Amino acid sequence: MTAAGRALVVVGDTLLDRDIDGEATRLAPDAPAPVVDIAAERSRPGGAGLAAALAAAQDGREVILVTPLGSDDAARTVRATLTAHGVHLAELPLHGTLPVKTRVRAAGRPLVRLDHGGGTPGEPDAAVCRALGGAAAVLVSDYGRGTAAVLRPLLAAAARRVPLLWDPHPRGAAPVPGTRLATPNAAEARTLAAALPDDPDRPRPDDTSLRADTARAALLARHWHAAAVAVTLGERGVLLARGGSPMLIPPPHTAVGDPCGAGDCLAATAALALADGALPEEALQRAVAAAAAFVADGGAGHPAPSGAPTDPAALAAAVRARGGTVVATGGCFDLLHAGHVGLLESARRIGDCLVVCLNSDTSVRRLKGPGRPLNPAADRATVLAGLGCVDAVAVFEEDTPETLLRTLRPHVWVKGGDYTPDDLPEAAALAEWGGQAVVLPYLDGRSTTALTRRAADVPQ
Template sequence: MTGRAPLVVVGDVLLDRDIRGVASRLAPDAPAPVVDVTDDLSRPGGAGLAAVLAARSGREVVLITALGEDRASNRVREVLDGRVRLVELPLEGSLPVKTRVLADGRPLVRIDRGGGQVGLPDAEVGRALADAQAVLVADYGRGTAQALRPLLTDSAGRVPLVWDPHPRGGPPVPGARLVTPNAAEATALCPDGGDSLAAHARRGAELAERWGAAAVAVTLGERGVLLTRPLSEAPMLVPAPYRAVGDPCGAGDCFAAVAASALADGGLPEEAVQLAVAAAAAFVSAGGACDRDLWKTSPRSASARPAGGDAFATAASVRARGGTVVATGGCFDLLHAGHVGLLDSARRIGDCLIVCVNSDASLRRLKGPGRPLNPLEDRVRVLAALGSVDAVVAFEEDTPQALLGLLRPDVWVKGGDYSADDLPEARALRGWGGQAVVLPYLDGRSTTGIADRAARAASGARSAP
C-alpha cells in the first residue's frame, strides 16, 4: 500500500457492454444493417470506470456503490477485483446494463435494461468516507449519491470533493472543491446564452454560485475546459493539447478521476484541470473505455503512486502522438544544480520527461538513518515545478525496475561516468525496444556533500563564542 489515505469514489456503477463489428449489408427482412461482430466487451461503467481510471497509476481507491446478486453485479465485482476496494450498498433489483452496438466505430443503437433500489449505508461506508484523502462523486441519478448525501456534505467540509454531475442526478453538495459538468449539462441547467465561450463562462460562474462550489469546470470537448468560480468574470480556458481522435465514451470519467487525484495530492484546481485535460485527450486517443488494454492488463502496482501529474496518462498521451517517452530516476532529496542539468538534458532527448522518485522508506533503506532530509511530498512538488519535468511518480521498492515495466519508456536516463550497458535497467529496456543512456553529471554536486557542508556550518555556528 502507499501509506497515504485513499481516494474514495462514490456513485452508481453500470455494466457497459460494447458490441463492435462491421456492417456491409442490410438485412433481407428490414432496412436495417447487419453487424458482423468482431468484439464483445463487458466492463464497469459510471462510477466503476472512474474508480478504475483513478487507480490505474497505483493510487489506493475505494469505490462505494450499490451492487446486487445478479449476473451484471457479479461481472462488475470480477473486473474490479484487485483494482479497487469495494464498499457495497445493497441493491434491490438488478444492476443497470447499457449495451451499445457499433458498426465501423459508429454507434447504431443503445439498449438499456435493469435497475433497482439502493439501500441504506452501513458503518463501513461512514468509515471509508472518514478515512478519505479526497472524494469523487459520479452521480448518475440512480440513488447512491442521494443515499449518502449527508455523509458527502460532511466530507466536503473536510477534504477535496469533486462532483461529476449527470442529467438524471441531483445537485452537488455545498462546498465541493470542483464540479465538472460538460457543455450540454451546463446548458440544460442554464439554457440562455448560446454556445460561445463567454456563454459557457457565465454558466459556469452561475452554477458555482448556485451550488456553493469553489469552482466549476465546464468541459467543452475539443475546445478544452473552462474553469470558472462563483460570480467571477475571469475564467481560465485550458485548451486540449491536441485533437484527440477516438471513442469519447468515458472521457468525462477520466477527466474527473484525474482531477480528483490531483486535488488529493494537494494540487490547486488550476493544476488539477490542466492535468485532467491532458489525461482525457490521451484516454480518447488510446481507445477510451473500449481500449482492451485497460481491462486486460494487470492492475497497476500498488507501489507505483502518481504524484506531480499522472505519469501513465502523460506517457500514453505522448505515445498516441508518436512521440518519445523519456524517464529518469533517483532520490532527489536536495535538488541541486547537478540534478537540474541532468533533467534539462534528459528532457531534450524526447517529447516528455517522467521522473521516478524513491519513496521515503525506499530512500531510507538506500541512504541510511537520517534520510530523507525532505519528505516525498516536498520532493515531488519541487520536481514537478521544473519546466523540464512533465510528470513524477514514486516507487516503494529499492529500484524502479518494476515501475519501468509499467511505464515502458523509450529512453531511460541516468547521470554518471559508467557505461549504459552496466545499468541494471538496461536489460529490461531492451525487452520492449527501449534504450538506456548515461548523461554527464555536473562534477562536485551531491546531496550528501551539501548535507555534510550544512552540518559542519551548523556545528561551527554552535561552537563559536
C-alpha cells in the first residue's frame, strides 16, 4: 500500500473543551466580579482530538486518533463528535475521567478558565499497534497527560519508518529520537530548553529575541536527536532550525481572531504535508497559511471547530451566522500576477472571509477567445486556494457570476480596474439582499495579456 492510501495517525491526550459565551455589562453586587449573561454554550474535542478533527477536515486522508477515552459523559461526547467528523478511533483505556476545560468569555474574550477531571492512560491493545504500524505519518499531540509516555516504544519504532511530527508540552515526554519535526511554541521552547543540562549555547530564559529562539531550536534539535525543530511565534510565523541557516516562515497575512487551537491546526496541516512527502520547509509553509486562516475564521471557538468549511456556500453561511462580513470577487485569473494578488489581499482585508468566483474554462473561452484559458479551471482554483488571503473558490459556467452570487449572498462584491460600482453587471443582483459593490485600485501595467505577449517574445 502506498503512503497516499495510508492514514495519518494522531497520538495524544484528548480533552473536552467548552466555551460559555455571553456579555458582561455589570459587576456582581457582592463582589467585584463581572456578571456574564450567557448567550451560547458549545463543546468540542480539544487537545489531540482537535488536531485529529482538523486533519480529517482537510484533504480526505484517513485519520486515526490513538487516545485514552473512558465511559464518562465527557468521553461519550468527544467520541460521538469525533466519529461524526470522520475521525477513526483506536482507544486506550482511561483510568479516571476525561479532562474538561471550560472557558467563560465575554465579547469573545476569555474571563476565566475552569478545569476539572483527569485520568491516566492504560496500555495499548492490538488495534493501537496496527494503527501505528500502518501509518503514512504520525502526529504526536502531547498535552502532558501521559499518553505519549505510555506509547513511547511504539512511537520510537514509527519514527524509524515514517515521518513523525511531535507537538511537545513542557510537562510531557521528550520527542523520540528520529522525530522529523518538533513544533514547540516560543514559551514552550524557553521552558524546555531551560530544563536541559547546562549548555554553553543555551540563551537566558528571559531572552525573547529571534536570535535566542534560533539558538533554542537548534539546542532542542540536538538534544532530542530530531531532524528539525520549528518554534512557532504567533503572528510572526514559524522559525525553522534544521542545520545551517535558520528559516523564518511568516504568515501570508495578519490574522486577527481567537488563537486558541492555532498550534493544533499548524501541527495537523504540517503532518498531512509530511505524509504526502513534503519537506519540512514545504510542510510549514502550508501549515502557517492554514493556521492564519484558522485564526481569522474564529479559531477553535468557531461554531464549527473541525475546520473552516471548504464549500464556498457553507463558508459564507457560517460567516454570516456569526455576524461576520462575507466578501467575494471574481474573474478568470488565468495567469496569476502581482495585480491579482494585490487585489485579493486588499479584498480579504475588507471582511471576515473571501470567496473567489472563478470563470470556468468554457466561460473564459467565450470571453477571451480561442486559446484561452492557458490554465484549466482546476489548476487556477488550486493556485488561488493556495493564497492565504483566499478562503474558498467557486467555479461558475455563465459569463457573469450573478447566479452564484445569489447563492453566496456576499455583503461586499469587489472588482478591480476602471469600473464604477453601478456599471458592474452584478450590481442588480447585489441589490436584492443589500450587498455593496466596490472597486479597488489595480496595479498599473499588470495583466495576463501582457504576460503572454512577453513570454511569446522570449527567444527559443
